[in-house]
Amino acid sequence: MCGIIGYVGRQPALPILLGGLRRLEYRGYDSAGIALQEPRGQLTTVRAVGKVARLTEKVNAQLPPAAQVAAQTGIAHTRWATHGAPTEANAHPHAAAEGRLCLVHNGIIENYRSIRARLEAKGHVFLSETDTEALARLIGEHYQGDLRKAVGQALAQVEGAYGIAVLAVDQPGVLVVARKGSPLVLGLGDGETLVASDAAALVAHTRRVIYLDDGDIAVLTADSVDIRDRHDVIREREVAELGLTAGAVEKGGYAHFMLKEIYEQPESVRNALRGRLDAEHGTAVLAGMGTSSRDLAEIQRIILVGCGTSLHAGQVGEFAFEDLADLNAEVQQAAEFRYRNPLVGSHDLVLAISQSGETADTLAAVREAKAKGALVLGLVNVVGSTIARETGQGVFIHAGPEISVASTKAFTGQVAVLLLMALRLGRGRRLSLERGRALVAELARLPELIEQVLAQNDAIASVAARMATAEHAFFLGRGPMHPVALEGALKLKEISYVHAEGYHAAEMKHGPIALLTPGTPVVVLANRSPQLDKVWSNAEECKARGARIVAVVTAGQSADTIADDRIVIPDCDPLVATIPAAVALQLLAYHVARLRGCSIDQPRNLAKSVTVE
Numbered sequence: 132m133c134g135i136i137g138y139v140g141r142q143p144a145l146p147i148l149l150g151g152l153r154r155l156e157y158r159g160y161d162s163a164g165i166a167l168q169e170p171r172g173q174l175t176t177v178r179a180v181g182k183v184a185r186l187t188e189k190v191n192a193q194l195p196p197a198a199q200v201a202a203q204t205g206i207a208h209t210r211w212a213t214h215g216a217p218t219e220a221n222a223h224p225h226a227a228a229e230g231r232l233c234l235v236h237n238g239i240i241e242n243y244r245s246i247r248a249r250l251e252a253k254g255h256v257f258l259s260e261t262d263t264e265a266l267a268r269l270i271g272e273h274y275q276g277d278l279r280k281a282v283g284q285a286l287a288q289v290e291g292a293y294g295i296a297v298l299a300v301d302q303p304g305v306l307v308v309a310r311k312g313s314p315l316v317l318g319l320g321d322g323e324t325l326v327a328s329d330a331a332a333l334v335a336h337t338r339r340v341i342y343l344d345d346g347d348i349a350v351l352t353a354d355s356v357d358i359r360d361r362h363d364v365i366r367e368r369e370v371a372e373l374g375l376t377a378g379a380v381e382k383g384g385y386a387h388f389m390l391k392e393i394y395e396q397p398e399s400v401r402n403a404l405r406g407r408l409d410a411e412h413g414t415a416v417l418a419g420m421g422t423s424s425r426d427l428a429e430i431q432r433i434i435l436v437g438c439g440t441s442l443h444a445g446q447v448g449e450f451a452f453e454d455l456a457d458l459n460a461e462v463q464q465a466a467e468f469r470y471r472n473p474l475v476g477s478h479d480l481v482l483a484i485s486q487s488g489e490t491a492d493t494l495a496a497v498r499e500a501k502a503k504g505a506l507v508l509g510l511v512n513v514v515g516s517t518i519a520r521e522t523g524q525g526v527f528i529h530a531g532p533e534i535s536v537a538s539t540k541a542f543t544g545q546v547a548v549l550l551l552m553a554l555r556l557g558r559g560r561r562l563s564l565e566r567g568r569a570l571v572a573e574l575a576r577l578p579e580l581i582e583q584v585l586a587q588n589d590a591i592a593s594v595a596a597r598m599a600t601a602e603h604a605f606f607l608g609r610g611p612m613h614p615v616a617l618e619g620a621l622k623l624k625e626i627s628y629v630h631a632e633g634y635h636a637a638e639m640k641h642g643p644i645a646l647l648t649p650g651t652p653v654v655v656l657a658n659r660s661p662q663l664d665k666v667w668s669n670a671e672e673c674k675a676r677g678a679r680i681v682a683v684v685t686a687g688q689s690a691d692t693i694a695d696d697r698i699v700i701p702d703c704d705p706l707v708a709t710i711p712a713a714v715a716l717q718l719l720a721y722h723v724a725r726l727r728g729c730s731i732d733q734p735r736n737l738a739k740s741v742t743v744e
């Protein structure tokens with residue numbers, strides 16, 4: 132949520148900052164800004180409402196060519212508004228101390244109102260509605276020539292989350308950065324140092340990175356990095372090697388990142404499964420579960436926490452743990468977890484599911500569960516992310532960078548790994564060798580099953596064409612397909628702005644069926660499963676009220692008479708089928724959004740990684 136990039140080195144900072152912003156734009160894109168520092172210290176700020184392209188136009192219009200290359204230090208920001216509308220005045224960087232310093236910020240300063248009131252009483256005139264300006268001015272109040280000290284003193288008075296980068300006119304070539312609750316990663320180059328809220332912005336410049344810890348304040352110059360922890364003690368943080376390539380964060384010829392990521396799923400799921408299937412013993416090998424078989428045998432309950440798409444993946448996992456491992460499993464919304472006195476203890480395994488590994492609510496749930504003595508594992512995509520580091524153990528899904536705001540390959544990777552975990556726990560309990568082996572064989576086929584769905588892209592696009600003018604849609608499923616229905620509805624609503632609801636198929640008649648009008652699309656997950664007859668009955672009830680039925684059916688299934696449109700998924704185990712079905716619904720949402728002319732990778736009002744509560 133909000134993207135930050137900073138540079139200090141010996142090259143012109145402007146193209147590096149704008150290039151970084153373009154890579155970070157998926158984190159927020161309602162306004163953007165940049166501050167450039169010339170070698171003698173002078174700061175020039177340009178801010179614009181809208182996307183980075185708009186900022187670039189404005190920079191080119193306002194800054195003469197010489198000024199564009201003079202600065203070798205700078206900070207930049209792309210915003211997802213929390214406090215105050217997306218206006219130029221609210222865009223970052225925010226200046227303070229009569230323009231002697233400026234700051235970019237990701238996160239929320241929760242006590243900004245009292246800080247603002249205090250400063251206004253002292254005569255400060257605020258120019259924006261943001262919490263960030265309060266922090267900038269607070270640093271300005273403390274600033275007497277030592278920027279690091281001023282930042283430390285100001286941060287000691289703030290509550291909330293922040294990742295910040297600050298420049299001061301009289302400290303040219305020095306960038307002070309700090310984090311608490313919002314990610315910041317340093318990039319170490321040859322005679323240059325970068326900072327970003329996301330490693331994707333660094334990969335074109337360096338692969339050597341340092342992930343800052345919560346509470347760290349770092350002073351960066353072209354040749355040095357000085358990190359102090361929350362107790363002001365100098366720290367040597369580990370230098371990690373980025374696994375990313377620059378190509379992984381490019382569209383690679385696809386019209387949208389979302390489409391690229393949908394098409395990457397045979398490979399990303401293969402990566403999630405790689406080295407983890409044990410065909411002989413009919414089980415999964417998951418070193419990241421990290422716990423001895425004895426400890427795993429003692430687990431009495433699994434609690435899966437996450438938000439959005441990750442929550443839906445957890446809901447599929449709930450079925451898998453109960454079915455395969457005979458384990459009591461429940462899904463809890465991460466946002467609620469720490470506020471409801473969760474009854475969690477040492478016999479509980481809490482699985483924190485997150486693509487980004489930075490979602491504030493999921494992170495808070497991790498901390499709460501750890502404090503209560505549960506075994507906490509992460510199911511994360513981004514290596515080096517806060518949840519991955521704070522859980523310290525867990526399983527990566529290895530999906531590669533997911534840039535599109537709408538999550539696709541993360542969902543299928545999460546479900547694949549949850550099935551592996553359930554298999555592993557099941558084989559340690561009562562799951563038979565025979566069923567274990569059968570499941571391993573099914574899971575091994577997953578990349579091929581996904582290919583078969585992708586091969587129907589044109590057919591799915593035709594179904595989408597018949598849905599594209601609808602303003603409302605319903606998605607229905609039972610059993611493990613219920614969360615897939617929720618996910619299908621989420622995909623459609625977030626990228627196409629069609630109002631879509633996912634329901635358990637049996638729930639329609641308890642109220643929502645009143646919303647059906649002739650022609651309303653109802654997408655029914657009617658794949659081979661023990662509950663198929665019931666699903667068809669529920670679809671009939673909708674059809675009888677004039678709904679248009681789009682059925683997701685299993686290849687070879689006997690023909691039904693009620694579907695107006697059919698999307699075929701390959702025959703496989705009903706738990707495994709959640710993955711090809713989800714891929715089909717991703718394509719459906721994608722094509723509806725494309726036909727409606729929506730901004731697919733950057734839907735309105737959203738941002739990729741939600742680092743505020």
Ligand code: M6R
Pocket residue numbers: 438439440441484485486487488489490493536537538539621625739740741
């Ligand atoms: O990074 P996370 O998996 O923790 O993110 C959770 C949600 O914010 C995310 O899945 C969101 O719902 C996506 N936009 C869905 O496509």
